[in-house]
Amino acid sequence: xxxxxxxxxxxxxxxxxxxxxxxxxxxxxxxxxxxxxxxxxxxxxxxxxxxxxxxxxxxxxxxxxxxxxxxxxxxxxxxxxxxxxxxxxxxxxxxxxxxxxxxxxxxxxxxxxxxxxxxxxxxxxxxxxxxxxxxxxxxxxxxxxxxxxxxxxxxxxxxxxxxxxxxxxxxxxxxxxxxxxxxxxxxxxxxxxxxxxxxxxxxxxxxxxxxxxxxxxxxxxxxxxxxxxxxxxxxxxxxxxxxxxxxxxxxxxxxxxxxxxxxxxxxxxxxxxxxxxxxxxxxxxxxxxxxxxxxxxxxxxxxxxxxxxxxxxxxxxxxxxxxxxxxxxxxxxxxxxxxxxxxxxxxxxxxxx
Numbered sequence: 001x002x003x004x005x006x007x008x009x010x011x012x013x014x015x016x017x018x019x020x021x022x023x024x025x026x027x028x029x030x031x032x033x034x035x036x037x038x039x040x041x042x043x044x045x046x047x048x049x050x051x052x053x054x055x056x057x058x059x060x061x062x063x064x065x066x067x068x069x070x071x072x073x074x075x076x077x078x079x080x081x082x083x084x085x086x087x088x089x090x091x092x093x094x095x096x097x098x099x100x101x102x103x104x105x106x107x108x109x110x111x112x113x114x115x116x117x118x119x120x121x122x123x124x125x126x127x128x129x130x131x132x133x134x135x136x137x138x139x140x141x142x143x144x145x146x147x148x149x150x151x152x153x154x155x156x157x158x159x160x161x162x163x164x165x166x167x168x169x170x171x172x173x174x175x176x177x178x179x180x181x182x183x184x185x186x187x188x189x190x191x192x193x194x195x196x197x198x199x200x201x202x203x204x205x206x207x208x209x210x211x212x213x214x215x216x217x218x219x220x221x222x223x224x225x226x227x228x229x230x231x232x233x234x235x236x237x238x239x240x241x242x243x244x245x246x247x248x249x250x251x252x253x254x255x256x257x258x259x260x261x262x263x264x265x266x267x268x269x270x271x272x273x274x275x276x277x278x279x280x281x282x283x284x285x286x287x288x289x290x291x292x293x294x295x296x297x298x299x300x301x302x303x304x305x306x307x308x309x310x311x312x313x314x315x316x317x318x319x320x321x322x323x324x325x326x327x328x329x330x331x332x333x334x335x336x337x338x339x340x341x342x343x344x345x346x347x348x349x350x351x352x353x
Contacts (some may be wrong), residue, residue, distance in 0.1 A: 005138035005143035008113065008121050009115040011333045015111045015123035016134050018060045019344035022053040022093060022109045026100065029285050031253065036101050050074045058109060071238055087115050088234045090210035096182030105129050107163075110184035110267040112210030114233040121353030122211030122218070124188035130265040133250070140190045142159040148300075149219050156251045159195035160218045164202065168331070172262045187212025190247050197247030199226065199256045201266050202333045206238040213246070219281040221247050226259075227276040237338060241269040242277070264299040267333045270312075271295050280304050298322070298330040304328040316342045347352035 018323060029049035037043050054074035061070060071083030083086050089111065096107030105128035113121035113136075121136035133148075135141035141148050151157075158176045160169055163201040168185035175312050177327040178195060180186055186198050187209065210233055213223040223246030226231050231240055243266035245259075258264075273290050278294035281289065285307075289295050294310040306322030308330055315338055320327065335341060 002008070006120075007008060008136045008139075011113055012123065012136055014060070014064045015113070015121065016125075016132060018057050019111050019123040019125035019134075020127075020132065022057050025049065025053050025056060026094060026107075026109070027127050030100065030103075033308055034101055038078060042109045046074070046098065046102055047094075047101060049096060049100070049186075050094050050282075053109065054091065057091050057096060057109075058094060061091075063110075067090070068268060069234065071206065071234070077238070082234060082326075083236050085234070087113065089113055090206050090238075092184060092207040094213075095184035095208060099181040104181065106181035106185065107304050108182050108185045108188070110207070110211040112172045112212075112214050114210055114214075117232045117234060119217060119223075119231075120211035121149055122188070122214035124184050124215065126185055126188075133192060135215055137214065137217050139218065141215050141218045147267065148192035150191070150221065150248045151196060153196065156248075156254060157194075158188055158255060159198040161200055161202075164200065168201070169264075172264060174258055175262070180214050182206050184212045187223070187246070188215050191215035191221070192257040195247070197245070197251035199245040199255060199259065199264075200243040201264065203242055203267055203269055203327075203337065204240050204244055206233050206235070206240070209240075209244065212287045216246055221249060222248075222252070227268070229276075237316055239269075239270075242266055260301065263303075264328075265298050265300045265305055267296070267298045267330055269296045269334060271297055271300055291304060294318075296330060296334050298326045298333075308334055310337070310338065310341060312332060 026049050034047050036047055038045055051074050054072045054181045057070055060068055069085040075127040092110040094107055095110045097240050108126045111123045112119055119153055121132040126130045133143050156176050159176050160177050161177050162181050186251035187194055207261050216223050226243040226245055271277045278303050294312045296307040296308045305326035309319035310317055
Protein backbone atom coordinates (compact mmCIF):
# COMPACT_ATOMS: atom_id res chain seq x y z
CA UNK A 1 0.00 0.00 0.00
CA UNK A 2 1.07 3.60 -0.50
CA UNK A 3 2.36 5.40 2.54
CA UNK A 4 2.08 9.12 3.14
CA UNK A 5 0.30 11.22 0.57
CA UNK A 6 2.25 12.07 -2.57
CA UNK A 7 1.41 15.21 -4.50
CA UNK A 8 0.80 14.70 -8.21
CA UNK A 9 -0.15 18.22 -9.26
CA UNK A 10 2.21 18.31 -12.25
CA UNK A 11 1.24 14.84 -13.41
CA UNK A 12 -2.44 15.73 -13.18
CA UNK A 13 -2.02 18.93 -15.19
CA UNK A 14 -0.21 17.03 -17.95
CA UNK A 15 -2.83 14.26 -18.02
CA UNK A 16 -5.70 16.77 -18.12
CA UNK A 17 -4.14 18.66 -21.02
CA UNK A 18 -3.44 15.52 -23.04
CA UNK A 19 -6.93 14.17 -22.40
CA UNK A 20 -8.57 17.37 -23.63
CA UNK A 21 -6.40 17.61 -26.76
CA UNK A 22 -6.86 13.91 -27.56
CA UNK A 23 -10.60 14.39 -27.15
CA UNK A 24 -10.57 17.15 -29.75
CA UNK A 25 -8.71 14.83 -32.14
CA UNK A 26 -11.48 12.28 -31.69
CA UNK A 27 -14.20 14.81 -32.43
CA UNK A 28 -12.37 15.94 -35.56
CA UNK A 29 -12.27 12.34 -36.78
CA UNK A 30 -15.96 11.84 -36.05
CA UNK A 31 -16.94 15.00 -37.90
CA UNK A 32 -14.87 13.88 -40.89
CA UNK A 33 -16.36 10.38 -40.98
CA UNK A 34 -15.03 7.09 -39.61
CA UNK A 35 -13.79 3.84 -41.10
CA UNK A 36 -14.37 1.08 -38.55
CA UNK A 37 -12.26 -2.08 -38.34
CA UNK A 38 -12.60 -4.94 -35.88
CA UNK A 39 -10.09 -6.75 -33.68
CA UNK A 40 -11.48 -10.06 -32.40
CA UNK A 41 -15.16 -9.66 -33.35
CA UNK A 42 -17.93 -7.18 -34.17
CA UNK A 43 -18.03 -6.41 -30.44
CA UNK A 44 -14.45 -5.10 -30.59
CA UNK A 45 -14.24 -2.14 -33.02
CA UNK A 46 -11.21 0.07 -33.63
CA UNK A 47 -10.70 3.18 -35.77
CA UNK A 48 -7.86 5.38 -36.98
CA UNK A 49 -8.99 7.84 -34.31
CA UNK A 50 -8.09 5.32 -31.57
CA UNK A 51 -4.60 4.94 -32.96
CA UNK A 52 -3.96 8.63 -33.56
CA UNK A 53 -5.17 9.65 -30.11
CA UNK A 54 -3.08 6.90 -28.53
CA UNK A 55 0.09 8.06 -30.27
CA UNK A 56 -0.60 11.66 -29.27
CA UNK A 57 -1.04 10.74 -25.59
CA UNK A 58 1.90 8.33 -25.49
CA UNK A 59 4.24 10.84 -27.14
CA UNK A 60 3.16 13.55 -24.71
CA UNK A 61 3.71 11.36 -21.66
CA UNK A 62 7.11 10.23 -22.95
CA UNK A 63 8.21 13.84 -23.24
CA UNK A 64 6.91 14.79 -19.82
CA UNK A 65 7.91 11.65 -17.87
CA UNK A 66 10.62 9.77 -19.79
CA UNK A 67 11.42 7.41 -16.90
CA UNK A 68 7.83 6.15 -16.52
CA UNK A 69 6.37 3.03 -18.08
CA UNK A 70 3.56 3.22 -20.66
CA UNK A 71 0.70 0.88 -21.52
CA UNK A 72 -1.95 1.78 -24.08
CA UNK A 73 -4.66 -0.41 -25.56
CA UNK A 74 -3.72 0.67 -29.07
CA UNK A 75 0.08 0.33 -28.86
CA UNK A 76 2.15 -2.84 -29.15
CA UNK A 77 2.85 -3.83 -25.57
CA UNK A 78 6.41 -4.45 -24.44
CA UNK A 79 6.03 -5.83 -20.90
CA UNK A 80 9.79 -5.95 -20.32
CA UNK A 81 9.94 -2.17 -20.70
CA UNK A 82 7.35 -1.47 -17.98
CA UNK A 83 6.93 -4.44 -15.62
CA UNK A 84 8.99 -3.76 -12.51
CA UNK A 85 8.86 0.02 -12.89
CA UNK A 86 7.34 1.86 -9.94
CA UNK A 87 5.28 4.19 -12.14
CA UNK A 88 3.32 3.34 -15.26
CA UNK A 89 0.78 5.35 -17.27
CA UNK A 90 -2.16 3.26 -18.48
CA UNK A 91 -4.15 4.70 -21.37
CA UNK A 92 -7.33 3.99 -23.27
CA UNK A 93 -7.54 6.59 -26.06
CA UNK A 94 -11.23 5.77 -26.59
CA UNK A 95 -13.10 3.85 -23.95
CA UNK A 96 -16.45 3.19 -25.56
CA UNK A 97 -15.33 2.86 -29.18
CA UNK A 98 -18.65 1.29 -30.15
CA UNK A 99 -20.52 4.32 -28.80
CA UNK A 100 -18.01 6.63 -30.50
CA UNK A 101 -18.62 5.01 -33.89
CA UNK A 102 -22.41 5.05 -33.40
CA UNK A 103 -22.57 8.79 -32.68
CA UNK A 104 -23.28 8.48 -28.94
CA UNK A 105 -21.76 10.86 -26.38
CA UNK A 106 -20.99 7.92 -24.07
CA UNK A 107 -17.25 7.56 -24.72
CA UNK A 108 -14.13 9.10 -23.24
CA UNK A 109 -10.36 9.47 -23.17
CA UNK A 110 -8.92 7.68 -20.14
CA UNK A 111 -5.43 8.36 -18.73
CA UNK A 112 -4.38 6.78 -15.45
CA UNK A 113 -1.19 6.69 -13.42
CA UNK A 114 -0.40 3.62 -11.34
CA UNK A 115 2.31 3.54 -8.70
CA UNK A 116 3.46 0.34 -7.04
CA UNK A 117 0.62 -1.57 -8.69
CA UNK A 118 -2.12 0.78 -7.45
CA UNK A 119 -4.19 3.30 -9.40
CA UNK A 120 -3.42 6.73 -7.94
CA UNK A 121 -4.34 9.36 -10.56
CA UNK A 122 -6.93 9.65 -13.28
CA UNK A 123 -8.07 12.01 -16.00
CA UNK A 124 -11.23 10.96 -17.84
CA UNK A 125 -12.51 13.32 -20.53
CA UNK A 126 -15.83 12.98 -22.37
CA UNK A 127 -15.25 15.20 -25.43
CA UNK A 128 -18.82 15.06 -26.76
CA UNK A 129 -20.09 16.70 -23.56
CA UNK A 130 -16.97 18.61 -22.50
CA UNK A 131 -16.81 16.89 -19.10
CA UNK A 132 -13.39 16.39 -17.52
CA UNK A 133 -13.17 14.27 -14.36
CA UNK A 134 -9.75 14.34 -12.74
CA UNK A 135 -8.01 13.84 -9.44
CA UNK A 136 -5.65 11.71 -7.42
CA UNK A 137 -5.71 9.77 -4.20
CA UNK A 138 -5.49 12.13 -1.26
CA UNK A 139 -6.58 15.20 -3.22
CA UNK A 140 -10.15 14.30 -4.22
CA UNK A 141 -11.90 14.59 -7.57
CA UNK A 142 -12.87 17.57 -9.69
CA UNK A 143 -15.32 17.83 -12.57
CA UNK A 144 -14.32 20.71 -14.84
CA UNK A 145 -12.32 22.19 -11.93
CA UNK A 146 -15.25 21.95 -9.48
CA UNK A 147 -14.77 19.68 -6.43
CA UNK A 148 -17.12 16.68 -6.48
CA UNK A 149 -17.52 13.47 -4.51
CA UNK A 150 -19.79 10.58 -3.65
CA UNK A 151 -23.51 11.13 -3.26
CA UNK A 152 -25.37 10.51 -0.01
CA UNK A 153 -28.50 8.99 -1.58
CA UNK A 154 -29.95 5.97 0.17
CA UNK A 155 -31.54 4.40 -2.94
CA UNK A 156 -28.38 3.40 -4.74
CA UNK A 157 -27.87 3.94 -8.47
CA UNK A 158 -26.13 0.91 -10.02
CA UNK A 159 -24.21 1.82 -13.18
CA UNK A 160 -24.08 -1.21 -15.48
CA UNK A 161 -22.93 -2.19 -18.95
CA UNK A 162 -25.35 -1.46 -21.80
CA UNK A 163 -24.32 -4.74 -23.40
CA UNK A 164 -24.68 -6.83 -20.25
CA UNK A 165 -28.00 -5.19 -19.44
CA UNK A 166 -29.43 -5.78 -22.91
CA UNK A 167 -28.26 -9.37 -23.16
CA UNK A 168 -28.93 -10.56 -19.65
CA UNK A 169 -29.10 -8.24 -16.64
CA UNK A 170 -32.59 -6.98 -17.42
CA UNK A 171 -33.88 -10.47 -16.58
CA UNK A 172 -32.76 -10.47 -12.94
CA UNK A 173 -34.82 -7.65 -11.45
CA UNK A 174 -31.94 -5.88 -9.72
CA UNK A 175 -33.03 -2.46 -8.42
CA UNK A 176 -31.49 0.85 -9.44
CA UNK A 177 -29.87 -0.21 -12.71
CA UNK A 178 -28.61 2.57 -14.98
CA UNK A 179 -27.04 1.11 -18.15
CA UNK A 180 -24.37 2.97 -20.12
CA UNK A 181 -21.37 2.28 -22.34
CA UNK A 182 -17.87 3.31 -21.30
CA UNK A 183 -16.64 1.70 -18.05
CA UNK A 184 -14.08 4.49 -17.54
CA UNK A 185 -16.84 7.09 -17.77
CA UNK A 186 -19.04 5.04 -15.43
CA UNK A 187 -16.32 5.07 -12.79
CA UNK A 188 -15.67 8.78 -13.29
CA UNK A 189 -19.35 9.65 -12.91
CA UNK A 190 -19.56 7.39 -9.88
CA UNK A 191 -16.63 9.24 -8.26
CA UNK A 192 -18.58 12.48 -8.80
CA UNK A 193 -21.76 11.16 -7.16
CA UNK A 194 -23.73 10.65 -10.39
CA UNK A 195 -24.04 6.94 -9.54
CA UNK A 196 -23.09 4.91 -6.47
CA UNK A 197 -21.77 1.51 -7.47
CA UNK A 198 -20.92 -0.56 -10.54
CA UNK A 199 -20.13 -4.15 -11.44
CA UNK A 200 -19.50 -6.30 -14.48
CA UNK A 201 -20.03 -9.95 -15.29
CA UNK A 202 -17.27 -10.03 -17.91
CA UNK A 203 -13.53 -9.39 -17.51
CA UNK A 204 -11.94 -6.03 -18.15
CA UNK A 205 -8.41 -4.89 -19.05
CA UNK A 206 -6.15 -2.55 -17.11
CA UNK A 207 -6.62 0.28 -19.61
CA UNK A 208 -10.40 0.09 -19.24
CA UNK A 209 -10.38 0.91 -15.55
CA UNK A 210 -7.06 2.36 -14.28
CA UNK A 211 -8.03 6.03 -14.46
CA UNK A 212 -11.57 5.44 -13.20
CA UNK A 213 -10.28 3.27 -10.36
CA UNK A 214 -8.01 6.11 -9.25
CA UNK A 215 -10.94 8.54 -9.26
CA UNK A 216 -13.12 6.18 -7.21
CA UNK A 217 -10.28 5.77 -4.72
CA UNK A 218 -9.76 9.55 -4.64
CA UNK A 219 -13.42 9.92 -3.59
CA UNK A 220 -12.99 7.40 -0.77
CA UNK A 221 -14.23 4.22 -2.45
CA UNK A 222 -12.65 1.16 -4.00
CA UNK A 223 -12.70 -1.13 -7.01
CA UNK A 224 -11.89 -4.84 -6.81
CA UNK A 225 -12.42 -8.18 -8.47
CA UNK A 226 -15.77 -9.94 -8.03
CA UNK A 227 -14.10 -12.71 -6.01
CA UNK A 228 -13.03 -10.18 -3.37
CA UNK A 229 -9.37 -9.87 -4.30
CA UNK A 230 -7.70 -6.55 -5.14
CA UNK A 231 -6.90 -5.37 -8.65
CA UNK A 232 -3.17 -5.02 -9.30
CA UNK A 233 -1.81 -3.02 -12.24
CA UNK A 234 1.22 -3.19 -14.49
CA UNK A 235 1.15 -6.97 -14.82
CA UNK A 236 2.86 -8.75 -17.71
CA UNK A 237 -0.58 -9.75 -18.99
CA UNK A 238 -2.63 -6.59 -18.32
CA UNK A 239 -6.07 -8.16 -18.02
CA UNK A 240 -8.32 -8.76 -15.03
CA UNK A 241 -9.54 -12.30 -15.60
CA UNK A 242 -13.01 -11.76 -14.15
CA UNK A 243 -15.74 -9.25 -13.47
CA UNK A 244 -15.24 -6.28 -11.16
CA UNK A 245 -17.25 -4.39 -8.52
CA UNK A 246 -16.67 -1.00 -6.89
CA UNK A 247 -17.96 2.34 -5.67
CA UNK A 248 -19.14 3.80 -2.37
CA UNK A 249 -18.25 1.25 0.33
CA UNK A 250 -21.79 1.02 1.71
CA UNK A 251 -23.23 0.69 -1.80
CA UNK A 252 -20.77 -2.08 -2.64
CA UNK A 253 -21.75 -3.99 0.51
CA UNK A 254 -25.43 -3.70 -0.44
CA UNK A 255 -24.80 -4.73 -4.05
CA UNK A 256 -22.82 -7.79 -2.96
CA UNK A 257 -25.90 -9.12 -1.17
CA UNK A 258 -28.03 -8.44 -4.25
CA UNK A 259 -25.61 -10.25 -6.58
CA UNK A 260 -25.50 -13.26 -4.28
CA UNK A 261 -29.26 -13.37 -3.74
CA UNK A 262 -29.93 -13.20 -7.48
CA UNK A 263 -27.08 -15.54 -8.46
CA UNK A 264 -25.64 -13.02 -10.94
CA UNK A 265 -22.91 -14.81 -12.91
CA UNK A 266 -19.34 -13.78 -13.46
CA UNK A 267 -16.56 -15.19 -15.62
CA UNK A 268 -13.12 -16.28 -14.53
CA UNK A 269 -10.58 -16.87 -17.30
CA UNK A 270 -7.59 -19.15 -16.74
CA UNK A 271 -8.82 -20.19 -13.31
CA UNK A 272 -6.22 -22.00 -11.18
CA UNK A 273 -6.24 -23.99 -7.93
CA UNK A 274 -6.16 -21.42 -5.14
CA UNK A 275 -8.46 -19.01 -6.97
CA UNK A 276 -11.83 -18.69 -5.17
CA UNK A 277 -13.60 -19.65 -8.42
CA UNK A 278 -11.82 -23.03 -8.42
CA UNK A 279 -14.15 -24.18 -5.65
CA UNK A 280 -17.11 -23.91 -8.04
CA UNK A 281 -15.71 -26.86 -10.02
CA UNK A 282 -16.78 -30.36 -9.08
CA UNK A 283 -14.21 -32.51 -7.21
CA UNK A 284 -13.82 -34.63 -10.35
CA UNK A 285 -13.09 -31.56 -12.50
CA UNK A 286 -10.70 -30.17 -9.90
CA UNK A 287 -8.73 -33.41 -10.03
CA UNK A 288 -8.77 -33.55 -13.84
CA UNK A 289 -7.99 -29.91 -14.52
CA UNK A 290 -5.45 -29.11 -11.78
CA UNK A 291 -2.39 -27.63 -13.42
CA UNK A 292 -4.09 -27.24 -16.81
CA UNK A 293 -3.81 -23.80 -18.44
CA UNK A 294 -6.76 -22.20 -20.17
CA UNK A 295 -9.52 -23.34 -17.81
CA UNK A 296 -12.31 -20.75 -18.16
CA UNK A 297 -15.65 -20.82 -16.35
CA UNK A 298 -18.81 -18.82 -16.01
CA UNK A 299 -20.25 -19.40 -12.58
CA UNK A 300 -22.64 -18.11 -9.93
CA UNK A 301 -21.95 -18.93 -6.32
CA UNK A 302 -20.62 -22.49 -6.27
CA UNK A 303 -22.31 -23.56 -9.51
CA UNK A 304 -20.51 -23.71 -12.85
CA UNK A 305 -22.80 -22.55 -15.66
CA UNK A 306 -20.35 -23.05 -18.53
CA UNK A 307 -16.81 -24.32 -18.95
CA UNK A 308 -14.21 -23.98 -21.70
CA UNK A 309 -10.70 -25.41 -21.70
CA UNK A 310 -8.60 -23.64 -24.34
CA UNK A 311 -5.01 -24.35 -25.32
CA UNK A 312 -3.33 -20.96 -24.75
CA UNK A 313 -0.84 -21.49 -27.61
CA UNK A 314 -3.13 -22.66 -30.39
CA UNK A 315 -6.47 -21.32 -29.07
CA UNK A 316 -7.91 -24.77 -29.70
CA UNK A 317 -10.96 -25.62 -27.62
CA UNK A 318 -10.24 -28.87 -25.80
CA UNK A 319 -13.43 -29.04 -23.78
CA UNK A 320 -16.71 -27.14 -24.08
CA UNK A 321 -19.80 -27.75 -22.01
CA UNK A 322 -22.63 -26.16 -20.09
CA UNK A 323 -25.85 -24.28 -20.62
CA UNK A 324 -25.93 -22.89 -24.17
CA UNK A 325 -26.88 -19.37 -23.07
CA UNK A 326 -23.99 -19.10 -20.60
CA UNK A 327 -21.57 -20.94 -22.87
CA UNK A 328 -22.16 -18.39 -25.63
CA UNK A 329 -21.29 -15.57 -23.26
CA UNK A 330 -18.23 -17.34 -21.91
CA UNK A 331 -17.05 -18.01 -25.47
CA UNK A 332 -17.44 -14.32 -26.28
CA UNK A 333 -15.32 -13.34 -23.27
CA UNK A 334 -12.61 -15.87 -24.09
CA UNK A 335 -12.54 -14.72 -27.72
CA UNK A 336 -12.11 -11.09 -26.68
CA UNK A 337 -9.22 -12.09 -24.42
CA UNK A 338 -7.26 -14.46 -26.69
CA UNK A 339 -8.66 -14.06 -30.21
CA UNK A 340 -10.70 -16.43 -32.40
CA UNK A 341 -10.97 -19.99 -31.11
CA UNK A 342 -9.98 -22.97 -33.23
CA UNK A 343 -11.59 -26.37 -33.84
CA UNK A 344 -14.37 -25.88 -31.34
CA UNK A 345 -16.00 -29.26 -30.64
CA UNK A 346 -19.77 -29.75 -30.43
CA UNK A 347 -21.18 -28.15 -27.29
CA UNK A 348 -22.45 -30.58 -24.69
CA UNK A 349 -25.66 -30.08 -22.76
CA UNK A 350 -25.68 -29.13 -19.10
CA UNK A 351 -23.99 -31.44 -16.65
CA UNK A 352 -25.20 -32.00 -13.15
CA UNK A 353 -24.38 -29.38 -10.51
